[in-house]
Amino acid sequence: MPTNSSTQIQLVARPDGWPTHDDFRTVTVDLPELGADEVRVQNEFISVDPYMRGRMNDVRSYVPPFALGETMTGAAVGRVVESTSDAHPVGALVTHQQAWRDVAQGPAAGFRVVEDIPGVPSSAYLGILGVTGFTAWLGLTEMAALRSGDVVFVSGAAGAVGSAVGQIAKLLGASRTIGSAGGPEKVAHLTDRYGYDVGLDYRAAPIREQLVAATGTTNGDGIDVYFDNVGGDHLEAALEVFNDGGRGAICGAISAYNETGRAPGPDNIGNLITRALTLRGFTIGAYLDRFPEFAAAMGPWLAEGDVVFDETVRDGVENTVDAFLDLMRGANTGKMVVAI
Template identity: 55%
Template structure:
């Protein structure tokens, strides 16, 4: 097959509150033969991620917003099917950021070869062995300065980043790891599969109360994917000198009104706490060390993972909306 037709999903308008199907448009593009230096790639997997909701807004952020009429950019992995670039011959598996497409053709410089690892699916390059895992590693080490014996609390622990954080924390010497999730099934998965010492359903009661019960000796490191009541609860339980790494704030991503901040920020002063937000793009220098560690852990059978797979490029919007509502366990992916 020539794969000269490409299905692409664009941003049609900026969502107000929760995104809906009408905020997107699906178009078909036909490609001519690759020009010198170009390659054509058929995607195997496309990523849908919480940060994409932020880019659908035109608010100032760490990365440029998506353009109206532009393709939803993001992580994807595929295989070169046509090439006019010597460095990426036909058959090469590549990572790229061209996002929500089934076929993409562009200059070879926009793709990065991803050597296949025997026994591991290519999809892992989009989460545990890729940006998701690196985000967890950076937050724990470069931002929170994880120390042996630390008690770690992770919000949104059953998501892609959260399932990586818990395991990496334990492998790096954390003494106790606690997570929050939104269903009883996810809570059980955290303790039975991902090595969490304790977990709770944040819908079962006040997060502050449940966290205090799960961490009677307090929390040393908080890895936050949620914000809101989880951040306030963590502040209430932090030990003196504790560190808070803020990775995401999914509780506020679809809010239409300004959200109230934590009521107990004075704890930052009285307990000499350190709070720092971060984005993984500022820490690519940590990638080689992370990749070596994570590959070794996988080879030793020390890493578990879950993938929530939705089939077909036409179902990408549904996958994204489901992920934003917490329907995924582990990484949400669209299989092309």
């Protein structure tokens, strides 16, 4: 496969509601010769993630929006095919942030050499061994301050982060885990594959009603920790059944990412006061110093089979937009990646 050019996908319009193919274009870029201490990488897998939808809007956030007319970025993993860096030899496996393209190039400092792990696909560095797993671990340990014996509720529990949260929570001492997902197949996967004690199908009935039935509203019968990937009605459901002193790690709100108007707030927000609850929103950028601690825990868990992971794979850089749209519709189980 030639590597002196790169097929890339660029954002050309800011979506109004749901993104469409018209918001993107595919271009071929000729790559210059490498300069000093640079690398060229053939990507093996690129990541598509829900947060990318927010960056398509020109609004204030924790990172700048994607620029119109420029190639999309995000996590990727690939092999070095050319190098002028002694620390990045040809053939090395590297992770970096030049996704949405088949070939990446730039200063070596932007590419991190990682280990080839026998039996583990390189795509794991975009998921359970990377940002996905770290997000799950950080949300439980730092944001929600998980304690032994806690009851944990997770929205979007069949997704990349949610599937990791349930397993990590049990390994850290949670007494019971409850997850929500869309459809009976995904709900069965929660209990059969990821070890959730209870799986709830949010498409079958209002999630608040289901969560009340699965727990209770009396203090001590509810949940202690909520890990939120969805927002909206799931946040209301959690607020309804929190025990006194409950803690929420607010990671995402995918239910509202494609809305064009403002979503109303939870109708039971007063429970924050009466039950002395803590809801803590977070992104991982301010906590990257804790990544080695996460890696030291996750590596053995994965090697010993204590943590399992799934991927939904789309083939070909030309199908990256489709992969992203499928992700936003919930068509994935586990991490959504594109194989190059």
